[in-house]
Amino acid sequence: MSPADFLKLGPPVKQSHDTSEDDLAHTFIQRLMMLDYRARHIQVKQDNPGVSYSQSVPVSDSEDFDDLFSDSVDSDSSIQSNVHPMDVQMAVFHCSDNFLKQNLVTKLSQCQYALPLFVPDPDTKDIECPLWTFRQITKTWKIARIKDNSNVVNMKSMPICKAETPMVFFFRLGSLPVSKSQLMNTLINDRHSTFFHRNCPGSTKSRLLMDGVAEIAWYCPAGKPNDSFTDCIAFCNLHGDALSFEKQCKILTEKSSVNVVLVPTLEKGQKSTTVIQDLYKLPNPLIILIADNDRGAVQVKDGKYKMGLKERSQSDVSEGLRGIIRKILSGPHRSFQLESLAKVPGVTVDEDDEVCQKGKSAALKTVNMLQGMEISKIKVKFLPCQGDLWHEWCKINKELYHLKGNTEQEKSEKQQQLMQIRQNQCKASCSELMKSFTESLLSLPSKHKEYFLKWTQILIDALSTDDLSLILQSYDEKWTEVLTLKKKHDKSALLTSKQTELEQISEKLQSATFGLEHIFREMGQIYEAHRAVQAESRAVKPKHTKTDWSKYPKLAADLMISGYPVELMDGDAGHVPLTWISSLLDEIIKKLGDQRVFVLSVLGVQSSGKSTMLNAMFGLKFAVSAGRCTKGAFMQLVKMSEEIKKDFQFDYFLVVDTEGLRALELAGNSTHHHDNALATFVVGLGNMTLINIFGENPAEMQDVLQIVVQAFMRMKKVKLSPSCVFVHQNVTDITAAEKNMDGKRRLQEKLDQMAQLAAKEESCDAECFGDVISFDVQTDVKYFAQLWEGSPPMAPPNPGYSESVQELKNIILSKAKQSAGVKLSHFKSKIHDLWKALMNEHFVFSFKNTLEIAVYRKLEVEYGNWTWALRSNMLTIENQLHTRIENEELDKIKRSDIFKEMSKTSENIKKDMSEYFEDDKDKEMLVQWRGQFENKIKEFQEELVRGVERKLDEVIQQKKACKKLDDKKTDFENKLLQKSKELAHQLKDKPKDDRELQKQFDGVWRDLVRELTRDTQPIKDISLEDDQANILHILGFEWNLIFECKNNDRYKTISQVSDYTEYVVLRKHQNTKDQGLAGQMYAYFEDKTEKLKRHFKGLLEHGDQELITSLITNVENQSLHGIMKKPVATRGYSPTYLQEVAQNVQRTVTEFEKNKKYAFKKEFTVDLLLYVFDRAATWLSQSHKIFTVKNDAHTYLESKKTQYYNIFRSFCKGNSSAVVFGEMIHEKLKVSIVEAVCNKTAIDLAGEMRCTLPAFKENRLNLEKHLLKSLAEKGNFGAFITYIRNPRKQVEAFIEERVNMYMSRESKDKALNTLRKNVDDVYKFVCQALFDATVIVKTKKGDIDMWVKEFSTFLKVRLTLDAISSQNFKDINNFDFLKEEIERGLATIKKEMSQLSLDKMKEFRLKPEQILIDQLCNCCWETCPFCRAVCTNTVKDHSPEDHSVPFHRSSAVTGRSFRGTEEMSIEFCTTKVTSDLRFYFGSDSEKSIPYKIYKTAGPPYVNWSITPDQSKLKYWKWFVWQYQEELEKYYDLKFKGDGEIPSERKINLVFSFKYIYF
Secondary structure (H helix, E strand, O other), X not given: OOHHHOOEEOOOOOOOOEEOHHHHXXXXXXXXXOOOHHHHXXXXXXXXOOOOOOOOOOOOOOOOHHHHHXXXXXXXXXXXXXXXXXXXXXXXHHOOOHHHHHHHHHHHXXXXXXXXXXXXXXXXXXXXXXXXXXXXOEEEEEEEXXXXXXXXXXXXXXXXXXXXEOEEEEEEOOOOOOOHHHHHHHHXXXXXXXXXXXXXXXXXXXXXXXXXXXXXXXXXXXXXXXXXXXXXXEEEEEEEEHHHOHHHHHHHHHHOOEEEEEEOOOOOOOXXXXXXXXXXXXXXXXXXXXXXXXXXXXXXXXXXEEEEOXXXXXXXXXXXXXXXXXXXXXXXXXXEOHHHHHHOOOEEEHHHOHHHHHHHHHHHHHHHXXXXXXXXXXXXXXXXXXXXXXXXXXXXXXXXXOOOOOHHHHHHHHHHHHHHHHHHHHHOXXXXXXXXXXXXXXXXOXXXXXXXXXXXXXXXXXXXXXXXXXXXXXXXXXXXXXXXXXXXXXXXXXXXXXXXXXXXXXXXXXXXXXXXHXXXXXXXXXXXXXXXXXXXXXXXXXXXXXXXXXXXXXXXXXHHHOOOOEEEEEOOOOEOOHHHHHHHHHHHHHHHOOOEEEEEEEEEEOOXXXXXXXXXXXXXXXXXXXXXOOOEEEEEEEEEOHHHHOOOOOOEEEEEEEOOEOOHHXXXXXXXXXXXXXXXXXXXXXXXXXXXXXXXXXXXXXXXXXXXXXXXXXXXXXXXXXEEXXXXXXXXXXXXXXXXXXXXXXXXXXXXXXXXXXXXXHOOOOOOHHHOXXXXXXXXXXXXXXXXXXXXOOOOXXXXXXXXXXXXXXXXXXXXXXXXXXXXXXXXXXXXXXXXXHHOOOHHHHOOOHHHHXXXXXXXXXXXXXXXXXXXXXXXXXXXXXXXXXXXXXXXXXXXXXXXXXXXXXXXXXXXXXXXHHHOOOHHHHHHHHHHHHHXXXXXXXXXXXXXXXXXXXXXXXXXXXXXHHHHHHHHHHHHHHHHHHHXXXXXXXXXXXXXXXXXXXXXXXXXXXXXXXXXXXXXXXXXXXXXXXXXXXXXXXHHHHHHHHHHOHHHHHHHOOOOHHHEEEOOOOOHHHHXXXXXXXXXXXXXXXXXXXXXXXXXXXXXXXXXXXXXXXXXXXXXXXXXXXXXXXHOOOHHHHXXXXXXXXXXXXXHHOOOOEEEOHHHXXXXXHHHHHHHHHHHHHHHHHHHHHHOHHHHHHHHHHHHHHHHHHHHOOOOHHHHHHXXXXXXXXXXXXXXXXHHHHHHHHXXXXXXXXXXXXXXXXXXXXXXXXXXXXXXXXXXXXXXXXXXXXXXXHHHHHHHHHHHHHOHHHHHHHHHHHHHHHHHHHHHXXXXXXXXXXXXXXXXXXXXXXHXXXXXXXXXXXXXXXXXXXXXXXXXXXXXXXXXXXXXXXXXXXXXXXXXXXXXXXXXXXXXXXXXXXXXXOEOOOOOOEOOOOOOXXXXXXXXXXXXXXXXXHOOEOOOOOEEOOOEHXXXXXXXXXXXXXXXXXXXXXXXXXXXXXXXXXXXXXXXXXXXXXXXXXXXXXXXXXXXXXXXXXXXXXXXXXXXHHHHOOOOHHHOOO
């Protein structure tokens, strides 16, 4: 068996003492790991559990009194004999590998049990000394001495293998009526059975594995008057008759300081006489205890004693024996050291194993170079990366979140300093110690590596033990002095001096602490340094270094998987090495897969037993030795065993043990902030947090509880939901239910009180702790018995403690069953997110859940796919309904009908959504958005339906309005055909050249047009310019001003003006005194020339400029949106449309001016209106043209003249009616087919581009990135300005440009193939309709009217078709000939359409670019109130989610300057929110707010999530660097003073485009 078999989370250990024989060994190990010393007292379950002991006692039938004295009644021989408890222990020992043996012996030592020293092999009887098993044990004791008439206590702590102590050896010769082991126990600890004896529970007469075993235990004094002995003493016990185990006896009697032999009688001629004679001759002191002798202690000669045991109480014997031993040891005596047994001939030592020796030699090679050095100097010399360099790096990194003054310059300098430190770490990273250590880790096989690590830890511990003991002693003395002075209320300089000395000793204590964790910390720092330097040099191949640093995370991952704790937070530096931890977890994920883990974190006061509890609960290895309290945070993996794995949704527990809150070493060193950060960090990481409280006094817990409650409150505000369990340790009476209830009540009251205090600090509402986190004081509070049963160092662990551990473990497991845990990748992200947020002073404002953001972005992509599926389906439905309306088959649109048409697609999307939210690997995180997105899809569908309903209603209205004209068109066609036929008949025998035919036709045409249009007026062309001028005049603007503004063309660029000073005037009613210097100057210049005004700066703050820009953008977008809703294409243009827009603009401007220190000049409103009119003009003209074509009789007839001339000419050439009729149908079909093909191709191409073009196929953020890349590659500053001022306008232009590029260059052939495929599709459809109509008419023997009806019916399913009149073609009866004629025409159409240009689509209703604009721009367009970066949320109204953007911009992008100067501000708002700077949240406000709490400024700030970002944000830095001259000119500001671009940026930004993207 190995430790790995037990470093698993298995089913709960049964508390009953009834265990089956098969489970004995495992139960023993599990209980021992939990520090339950009753592990030796496990009873074996009977074979027949239904029969009780009382039922199995035989009964005699005799009633004779004499039978009472008879043995004739047999006792029950069927009762099973129990397995001897020590046989169980030794069987486990023999079946374990060396590492499990070591763990078992360490736990036995903690349980204050004797440990196997000599173990005979059960088969060969060879004696083995398991020296390896003692290597982890360290004993601590105190020695009291009289010095200067006062009692001085010195503390000693050292590895027991190294300790040189007296050794008292007990053995017996023959059988004894008294228990030797029990007698020894009274000497060491009369309340605890250190050595198992015959009277212990579970003992049996027979034992198989204990005889010949020598056990050893140590008595460690507490430095108190009642100590049995004044120094540490080893007691050795040989089990069995020593006459049978001469070798063990001989070795131990020679090694001992005192030999104690027990004999049944002391007479010559006995077997034991020779042995006693030999012992008597030895110089070693000898004490003979005689069982049949009742005399007291007698000193036979110097160092030789005898004592009778007969009829004497055990206490008398032990007291006498104790006195003799004290007397002997007070003089010169031999010392015993465990390590000396390694050299004894005839004894096999486990450490002589070849694998162990190789591990040891590798460890010695590493550690020998440290010999003779002070521990603190070892760290400086051999571990340089984690010392001052790392601490300085952490300090500077924290300062990045508290910048002052010129933040970008300061940030740039600090980042350079950080990189310099990393470079220095790289240079210092090749120490001999690290080289030797890592080479061994990389080269040694797995088993050798285990020994190497264990030996390294053992040897390092041995190095630091002496130093630590002295420092702890010094600390204890100084602390006592400080307390004494405090009790006297002494506030003199002496107290201050002593406190300073105490602080210095505390620092010395930390520097003297040295363990394996420090070497791994150094590996982490070496790795981080090299990674940082490599990343900075980018593609440059890193120089070869002497350290193979890239393999370090893999090494650490292997160790963590095998059960080693790994440092998560460096306690000395108070920092999390994020790069190192991320890489380590990545390696674990590579090896184990992205497993789910349940994260259990522990918080509590320092030295409250957190690590001990965890080690007992899970069999972990967190450091618990004296002077080694956990510093920082460590994490360890515990695998779920196969027996219970099926009941849980995760595969591992990940336990996080933390440094104690209110740590003494940190007193006076921003303890509160440190504790807050640590508590928030581990609470955020954990699925569950154990809050460990020492003792019962709530006053002692107050500080800790406030910290913990505040941490939970922060988690709630950032949508993390851990659970918690409170553990009260060291409770005196955990059985008193009433007392526990009272304790719980007081805890509940204290938690509620702390919740209210924390709520004030965190600015949120909470009346009680239950408002913060789901908590039940009845089930979520556990009382723990005190750990020790008595006073250390000789006290064993309290059995009630292990029971409490087991009960707590059951509580944790029951709660864990309800949790899905968290994936390792998510855990890695949480570490990043929590730590980055904690670096900032305001955690809630700065927390950013990276994984949640990534999951949300992925959800946005899916949302885009779902909405596209709906839109695509709706476009198809709209096309079909539009066709039916045009074909007069539908005169009313019902919303329910549209929903019904969409139902199949809608159901499919609901199914897809359900599957996505329920089956995705991140479903636990997705559930929070499910309802929101289901509603959004529903709203989107309703919005689509409303839009289509509105558009189709307009088509219906247009159709009704054109009904009279449509009827006239049919009448005109019939008359024209009739006239054409008659004229052709008249000209039948005359020569017919084209000129003559045209002349004849023109005459007929003129007469018919005159007749048809006699009662209709032609629709006039619109004069937008005149209408615009008239509207402006009606609004009250002078003609001169209107014409002046119109002629200077300034209005065309109003949206790109950088300074609007010329457009404003100060309000006259304002007091000049209140206007500031800038206002006074402007007032002075108000009557001066315009030239002076133009040169005047400072009237408008940057905020004012931004507001005016937003005003123009909003007015433009709202006005265009309003205009485009007007039915111009269906009902024609009306000047009232423009007038309505103009009135809205004027109202908006007037509203905007309220409460401003300035007012707009008339020129501003005129220019703004002209700008809006200009933007709307193109759309109005095109829409009115469509209306004219469809509704003006003159225009319509003129468009048909050529078509009818061709028919007339065909008649004149003598063609039959079928041929002419075929030509006429051919002309009608051509128009319909082109329209149908172009509309279908527009939908198909939009879908194709949506799925294949990288810019269009994901979410809004993806589109933004491609747009920015495009802008950078083009290098057009004007386009950048358009994007900055009106992002939607630029995005639409980008979409249009990409669509054009796709259709004209990139995928022209593909697009043309789509067009041709649709041509083929429509061609086949028409041919089939032609065939079917002809078959039906022939079958039914119908006429031409029937054929036209059937043919039209088939076509109207997909094509819009003008009415076909057969009035002049009644003579057609050969329908096969007609069919052939039309097919010939169709072939011509197909050929012509194969050459059709993609540009033809622009003439029709559906355009691919507009379809994509409608889809991709249906998102959020809010901009950051600081830098105008556009919110990248794909969902339009995404409340309650805050607006956010991953990459904010430099203030220079929007022309922000330092108040009252012309110095450009280059700072990023993501930097400012970590700084100590403030901002004015109103352009003319004198009230400022810290950037760190920007949300408190109210809207729009409150709706934005701007998280601190220390990334390089290279794109916008590059933009400012690249266009600094243009920006200076555009904004009339300068990059100087505080706005000077940092020199490092100028250097670092000269690289190719591929590096400036995100």
